[in-house]
Amino acid sequence: MKYAFQDLVDLGTKIFLAAGLNEEKAESVSRLLVTADAMGHTTHGLAQVPFYVKGLKDGTMTIEGEPEVLQDRGPTVVWNGKRLPGIWLAEKAMTLAAERAKKYGTCTLTMREAHHIGCLAAFLPAVTEQGMIAILATSDPSGKAVAPFGGVEPVFTPNPYAMGIPTEGDPILVDISCSISTVSMAGRLNAEGRRFPGKWVQDAEGNATDDPSVMLSEPKGTLLPLGGQEYGHKGYGMALMVETLTQGLSGFGRADQPTGWQGSVFLQVLDPEAFAGADSLKRQTEFLAETCRNVKPADVSRPVRLPGGKASVGLRAAKAEGLELYETIMKGIEPVAEGFGISMPSPL
Amino acid sequence: MKYAFQDLVDLGTKIFLAAGLNEEKAESVSRLLVTADAMGHTTHGLAQVPFYVKGLKDGTMTIEGEPEVLQDRGPTVVWNGKRLPGIWLAEKAMTLAAERAKKYGTCTLTMREAHHIGCLAAFLPAVTEQGMIAILATSDPSGKAVAPFGGVEPVFTPNPYAMGIPTEGDPILVDISCSISTVSMAGRLNAEGRRFPGKWVQDAEGNATDDPSVMLSEPKGTLLPLGGQEYGHKGYGMALMVETLTQGLSGFGRADQPTGWQGSVFLQVLDPEAFAGADSLKRQTEFLAETCRNVKPADVSRPVRLPGGKASVGLRAAKAEGLELYETIMKGIEPVAEGFGISMPSPL
Numbered sequence: 001m002k003y004a005f006q007d008l009v010d011l012g013t014k015i016f017l018a019a020g021l022n023e024e025k026a027e028s029v030s031r032l033l034v035t036a037d038a039m040g041h042t043t044h045g046l047a048q049v050p051f052y053v054k055g056l057k058d059g060t061m062t063i064e065g066e067p068e069v070l071q072d073r074g075p076t077v078v079w080n081g082k083r084l085p086g087i088w089l090a091e092k093a094m095t096l097a098a099e100r101a102k103k104y105g106t107c108t109l110t111m112r113e114a115h116h117i118g119c120l121a122a123f124l125p126a127v128t129e130q131g132m133i134a135i136l137a138t139s140d141p142s143g144k145a146v147a148p149f150g151g152v153e154p155v156f157t158p159n160p161y162a163m164g165i166p167t168e169g170d171p172i173l174v175d176i177s178c179s180i181s182t183v184s185m186a187g188r189l190n191a192e193g194r195r196f197p198g199k200w201v202q203d204a205e206g207n208a209t210d211d212p213s214v215m216l217s218e219p220k221g222t223l224l225p226l227g228g229q230e231y232g233h234k235g236y237g238m239a240l241m242v243e244t245l246t247q248g249l250s251g252f253g254r255a256d257q258p259t260g261w262q263g264s265v266f267l268q269v270l271d272p273e274a275f276a277g278a279d280s281l282k283r284q285t286e287f288l289a290e291t292c293r294n295v296k297p298a299d300v301s302r303p304v305r306l307p308g309g310k311a312s313v314g315l316r317a318a319k320a321e322g323l324e325l326y327e328t329i330m331k332g333i334e335p336v337a338e339g340f341g342i343s344m345p346s347p348l
Numbered sequence: 349m350k351y352a353f354q355d356l357v358d359l360g361t362k363i364f365l366a367a368g369l370n371e372e373k374a375e376s377v378s379r380l381l382v383t384a385d386a387m388g389h390t391t392h393g394l395a396q397v398p399f400y401v402k403g404l405k406d407g408t409m410t411i412e413g414e415p416e417v418l419q420d421r422g423p424t425v426v427w428n429g430k431r432l433p434g435i436w437l438a439e440k441a442m443t444l445a446a447e448r449a450k451k452y453g454t455c456t457l458t459m460r461e462a463h464h465i466g467c468l469a470a471f472l473p474a475v476t477e478q479g480m481i482a483i484l485a486t487s488d489p490s491g492k493a494v495a496p497f498g499g500v501e502p503v504f505t506p507n508p509y510a511m512g513i514p515t516e517g518d519p520i521l522v523d524i525s526c527s528i529s530t531v532s533m534a535g536r537l538n539a540e541g542r543r544f545p546g547k548w549v550q551d552a553e554g555n556a557t558d559d560p561s562v563m564l565s566e567p568k569g570t571l572l573p574l575g576g577q578e579y580g581h582k583g584y585g586m587a588l589m590v591e592t593l594t595q596g597l598s599g600f601g602r603a604d605q606p607t608g609w610q611g612s613v614f615l616q617v618l619d620p621e622a623f624a625g626a627d628s629l630k631r632q633t634e635f636l637a638e639t640c641r642n643v644k645p646a647d648v649s650r651p652v653r654l655p656g657g658k659a660s661v662g663l664r665a666a667k668a669e670g671l672e673l674y675e676t677i678m679k680g681i682e683p684v685a686e687g688f689g690i691s692m693p694s695p696l
Binding site for chain 1: 418419421422423424426452453454456458460481495496497498499500501503511513520522523524528545546550553554574575577578579581582584585586588589591592593595596597598599600601602603618620622623624625628629631632633634635636639640643644645646647650651652653654655
């Protein structure tokens, strides 16, 4: 069952309006959730609607207001997101950083206490379409699931780091977390009675395993950093970098022992015109993308792909032909919509 | 056999002077090579002397001159390194970026065609000592050893990415490459008849293996990206990011099909005073470091460490008590020094 892209955006917008957000915030959050679904990041798409609505109802997601500007020097900006909808904040921040980057060459914005900003890759095309490079990273100082290398207690969230890179064609969209997998993936696999493809988690004693249930049983296991028990110092290093950029530069984080779902955010836009030029950048990135696509694959039926390639194709297809969602996603939204007296869209 | 830190710096300086570099360049390159040794990065320390001298002799490393400024907007700078000694260029660039960051909040410098810049971590303490964050990444567009995820032909160099993070104590120094290992490590293990601790490389057909000899036999194998054949899309993504920042922004790279050992460089300094403040940054990073150190280790005899912790201790110890080098390193330098009539230092 497929739905029109805009019908899904309208559905989410109506729900968030009913939950109290204004039109601008409701539309931004809904559109970027549907964009995430279309890009294949289904854990960070409309599946979040029930959680966001719950947050708006219980006051853990702020309904009204603007981010507080803690410092603004032009090329550097710090916001307090005041637990406002993170997706709307991140889109607003990315728009500002892109404008500023055109003026200053780069713009770096850090934000403390946004709410959840969702799927990082969804924010990147707006910048790559302008021929610029976008960097976006986030962490949640109230959460911990990832162990430092050599340890068996959690310290970090998966701390994703993303970069949007313009080419002559579809952008390269890198979006990688510092842990091999995530808590939500462990939950999904566990519910489906499946296992990880490798030893991606460890139990509380530090035994690496592919069994996702160790993340749910007591004492709780931990997500392994990228590289696992073999060379997880690399993922550990990445986790420390993202914590520093998101929490350290925004001046609020684990040292404050905050509680409640939130997002600390680092974003940076780099304008190639302030370096060797936009054409020079695309010449290199297009050559690189083409080189990778032409590499002999290990399995002839699976050509080498570029990160984000499938997401761009998916997004175009969803806008042109509609979008299929996991059944469980629509089932999760239905009671929320019903509670507000909002009718579900008809499939195409 | 230990040598005084300064004696080793003097040895390298004399050799590079004899090979034609001026005092400033010779001292900078030598001091940072010895620093790399003291920090434990022994493949990127004095072991490089014979190769650098060879480069200076055959003209592949430029002896005289200054980098050409291709663009300078204040917070953004692009240099052509003209194959001048990369270590000297990188130190000079980092010094400039640190000065500029204090003025603009951040400074980003990209450089095409430097020569090899050596050990990334060695450049970071000069910035973290000023309470700022330093980012440094490099690639070599003339080299390729790392396969993209799903491919069996090489596209990338290991493309290291490093970040220096100030804390109340020793800095956190992250220095990670996008591949699990390196060509030089494969060579070292192969020479010693050893294997990688895991399946870190693959042969030309795409069979993952711990056998380093596949990197030397024909047809040549490839280094696997971080995550290997299981989740190497992550290391592949990192490799693309580093290529973009180093070659894309500097406007010279693989698209130009350059030949000969070189380094494309990206560096960025972020001054926390332009964000939430230097004290706020250190408050978060120190808390994080302390949290990690106190995490229960998987093996009680191996407490959780911070990246760069051992390097800082090693550097202090080397300066105070002297430095022990692999026998093969001094053996490699000896004929070079002899050729110039330079006597080797006496051990302590």
